[in-house]
Amino acid sequence: MFIIKNRKFFYILSIVLIVISIVSLFVWKLELGIDFKGGSAIEIRYVDIKPDIEVIKNNISTLATEISLGNYVLQSVGDTDYSLKSRLVSDKERQMIEGAFSNNGAFKTELKKVNSIGPLIGKEAGQKALISVILVILCIVLFITFVFRKVSKPISSWKYGLMSIVALAHDVIIPTGVFSILGHFKGYEVDTLFVTALLVILGFSIHDTIVVYDRIRENLSISHKNNDKKTFETIVGESVSQTFVRSINTSMTTILALFVLYFLGPEATKHFSLALIIGVGIGTYSSIFIASALLVTIEKLQSKRELAKK
Amino acid sequence: MFKRRFWAVILLLIASLIGYFVYSTNKVDSSKKFKLGLDLNGGIELVYQADTSGISSVDISGKMNSLKDLIEKRVNVFGVSEPIIQIERVGIIGGNTSEQLIIDLPGQTDIAGAIAQVGKTYVLDFKFLKKELENSTSTESVTGDSFESTGLTGALLTKATLEFNQNTGEPNVALQFNSEGSDLFAKITKENVGRRLAIFLDGDVKSMPVIREEITGGKASISGGFIGSAGLKEAKDLVSNLNLGALPIPIELISTQSVGASLGTEAVKASMHAGLWAFIVIALFLVLWYRLPGLLAVISLSIYVAINLALFKLIPVTLTAAGIAGFILSLGMAVDANILIFERMKEELARGRELGDAIEEGFARAWLSIRDSNTSSIITAIILYYFSSTPMVKGFAFVFGLGVFVSMFTAITASRTLLLAIKHDSAGKIMRFLFGTGANK
Numbered sequence: 001m002f003i004i005k006n007r008k009f010f011y012i013l014s015i016v017l018i019v020i021s022i023v024s025l026f027v028w029k030l031e032l033g034i035d036f037k038g039g040s041a042i043e044i045r046y047v048d049i050k051p052d053i054e055v056i057k058n059n060i061s062t063l064a065t066e067i068s069l070g071n072y073v074l075q076s077v078g079d080t081d082y083s084l085k086s087r088l089v090s091d092k093e094r095q096m097i098e099g100a101f102s103n104n105g106a107f108k109t110e111l112k113k114v115n116s117i118g119p120l121i122g123k124e125a126g127q128k129a130l131i132s133v134i135l136v137i138l139c140i141v142l143f144i145t146f147v148f149r150k151v152s153k154p155i156s157s158w159k160y161g162l163m164s165i166v167a168l169a170h171d172v173i174i175p176t177g178v179f180s181i182l183g184h185f186k187g188y189e190v191d192t193l194f195v196t197a198l199l200v201i202l203g204f205s206i207h208d209t210i211v212v213y214d215r216i217r218e219n220l221s222i223s224h225k226n227n228d229k230k231t232f233e234t235i236v237g238e239s240v241s242q243t244f245v246r247s248i249n250t251s252m253t254t255i256l257a258l259f260v261l262y263f264l265g266p267e268a269t270k271h272f273s274l275a276l277i278i279g280v281g282i283g284t285y286s287s288i289f290i291a292s293a294l295l296v297t298i299e300k301l302q303s304k305r306e307l308a309k310k
Numbered sequence: 311m312f313k314r315r316f317w318a319v320i321l322l323l324i325a326s327l328i329g330y331f332v333y334s335t336n337k338v339d340s341s342k343k344f345k346l347g348l349d350l351n352g353g354i355e356l357v358y359q360a361d362t363s364g365i366s367s368v369d370i371s372g373k374m375n376s377l378k379d380l381i382e383k384r385v386n387v388f389g390v391s392e393p394i395i396q397i398e399r400v401g402i403i404g405g406n407t408s409e410q411l412i413i414d415l416p417g418q419t420d421i422a423g424a425i426a427q428v429g430k431t432y433v434l435d436f437k438f439l440k441k442e443l444e445n446s447t448s449t450e451s452v453t454g455d456s457f458e459s460t461g462l463t464g465a466l467l468t469k470a471t472l473e474f475n476q477n478t479g480e481p482n483v484a485l486q487f488n489s490e491g492s493d494l495f496a497k498i499t500k501e502n503v504g505r506r507l508a509i510f511l512d513g514d515v516k517s518m519p520v521i522r523e524e525i526t527g528g529k530a531s532i533s534g535g536f537i538g539s540a541g542l543k544e545a546k547d548l549v550s551n552l553n554l555g556a557l558p559i560p561i562e563l564i565s566t567q568s569v570g571a572s573l574g575t576e577a578v579k580a581s582m583h584a585g586l587w588a589f590i591v592i593a594l595f596l597v598l599w600y601r602l603p604g605l606l607a608v609i610s611l612s613i614y615v616a617i618n619l620a621l622f623k624l625i626p627v628t629l630t631a632a633g634i635a636g637f638i639l640s641l642g643m644a645v646d647a648n649i650l651i652f653e654r655m656k657e658e659l660a661r662g663r664e665l666g667d668a669i670e671e672g673f674a675r676a677w678l679s680i681r682d683s684n685t686s687s688i689i690t691a692i693i694l695y696y697f698s699s700t701p702m703v704k705g706f707a708f709v710f711g712l713g714v715f716v717s718m719f720t721a722i723t724a725s726r727t728l729l730l731a732i733k734h735d736s737a738g739k740i741m742r743f744l745f746g747t748g749a750n751k
Contacts, residue, residue, distance in 0.1 A: 118564035203690035254642030266577035
């Protein structure tokens with residue numbers, strides 16, 4: 001009951017987080033990976049000795065003027081590697097870059113990773129990502145409306161769908177905002193895996209929301225049968241506290257798995273698991289503290305309007 | 311009672327057999343090893359965009375298939391182990407679609423070599439010089455617009471051979487068409503005596519002889535322009551490329567990815583570590599919080615893992631780092647159904663129900679939530695699978711979706727069978743403690 005009674009506090013907290021996220025997205029935008037904008041990323045591993053960055057910096061900048069590489073980012077990765085991100089390079093240019101890294105064979109190098117993506121593919125990936133996010137949201141809302149179709153009192157089933165969208169938007173905007181901030185300060189890039197993480201967050205957040213809504217549905221019918229005249233607010237409040245532990249626990253197991261993946265898993269999925277940890281965390285919070293509370297708010301608005309009509 | 315225990319034993323036996331299958335097929339020489347993607351195995355992926363602008367939309371899929379076959383031949387000639395070549399139609403709904411060819415070369419590290427392996431993209435085409443231009447004798451002044459298509463291309467070729475002109479000693483390339491090509495060539499030459507027929511190679515005019523008479527038997531030759539030792543090499547390259555198959559559609563390299571073998575090995579190690587520890591952490595949590603049912607949930611989670619791994623091998627699923635991440639994520643989600651059921655059971659117990667009834671009720675009532683919430687995950691997985699632009703995301707979506715399906719089975723069927731099997735009709739204090747949870751007062 002505490003949660004529903006104090007819903008204003010949680011609304012404010014969420015609004016603050018969302019505003020910060022949106023402002024950050026407007027000011028700093030997202031650091032797009034080459035998945036979306038096209039370009040090349042090359043990682044070189046040194047087999048014996050990793051040369052000083054100054055040497056490499058020099059070599060690369062000479063080469064960059066020679067082949068007009070434009071803007072590029074040279075970074076040191078771990079104890080053995082360097083990475084270079086730039087515009088799309090041809091196969092020949094890539095070999096020249098390898099030469100610059102190895103100081104023309106003076107250092108023994110190994111091509112650890114190459115990723116060259118044409119701008120066309122990038123554009124397409126962006127569009128596909130957008131379409132899939134919209135489709136997932138649409139399908140989930142239709143699904144919820146369908147599942148809760150028999151519930152119409154006191155609020156109609158599509159409002160459950162609508163409120164779950166509000167919660168979903170909340171769950172997607174905040175991790176995106178966090179990655180915008182991380183992108184600005186730490187250079188974290190947004191790639192297709194990040195979008196995948198967002199979609200999983202959508203699925204997960206709805207998972208938790210459904211558990212609570214499902215209980216509200218059940219309690220509504222029990223209350224109707226017993227004719228105990230409980231208010232909608234009371235029923236929602238009871239449902240939230242009844243499902244509180246299981247919401248936390250189902251998320252807990254997932255977050256535990258994700259933390260393990262973040263700390264022990266491969267480099268390739270580090271940012272992916274981070275996005276998921278933030279998203280699943282936020283998603284659990286919104287299912288418990290926001291999604292159900294919104295139902296109460298909308299019911300209050302509705303009854304106020306009905307009173308005004310009379 | 312006996313019947314329930316019988317089923318539980320059968321379930322455990324089958325699960326152990328599946329587990330044994332997964333374990334025993336991990337040997338180096340087994341044909342049912344896990345299939346690892348490029349990011350775990352090391353290797354190169356090349357993505358080519360096909361230029362389908364000159365092809366009517368009905369022919370595209372046929373031509374793409376022959377393109378795929380040709381590239382397959384080229385790659386196989388150079389002995390790459392288990393190359394994977396796929397055609398992918400990409401495009402935005404309602405917009406222009408384009409065709410891509412994705413070539414995976416596992417274990418390869420030499421990108422320049424790989425691009426060469428796929429071969430120079432020779433496109434052979436025969437075109438008429440337009441009638442109104444025939445009087446201009448110079449071949450320099452003609453442009454691409456000056457020609458009209460004949461339908462005769464390198465796709466209709468069976469063989470190319472290197473020959474030498476007996477008078478000049480200059481190399482020329484003799485072409486032999488297949489039966490369709492021969493008929494077409496005969497028809498073209500018969501109906502167009504006196505016209506100029508240009509031979510295009512990669513969009514450039516290689517030569518432009520005048521048709522003197524009908525040529526039957528489907529023989530033609532490209533001569534001129536192969537001068538000196540460089541010319542000889544060019545002619546030889548051309549012959550070998552034409553024999554491997556001239557590409558029916560021009561292609562352009564748009565994406566290259568390569569992962570060094572060492573990086574792949576590191577990723578496999580890290581993924582296995584993460585998977586193992588994720589399992590241990592989840593198991594500990596379940597046992598500490600839900601006690602005896604928690605332990606049963608761990609057993610059904612093990613069954614879940616065994617079934618999934620076996621499916622990875624049998625389908626087979628090509629595992630990528632993202633796919634394994636999806637599997638680890640699904641470990642956390644697979645126990646969700648158990649948690650929902652156990653919480654419900656606890657409630658029913660608190661309402662004063664007998665243990666057996668509480669178990670049955672717990673399953674029955676939690677089922678709706680489980681079904682609804684898993685359906686949303688499946689929707690997500692399906693959309694992800696169809697709209698993913700990278701194999702990485704596809705791999706993730708497949709493993710994730712498969713996991714949700716399997717988890718619905720293990721959480722409901724396996725957990726239920728096990729719980730009912732250990733249930734005691736006269737639930738004493740100990741049993742009630744074992745079925746309690748950490749949150750009980």
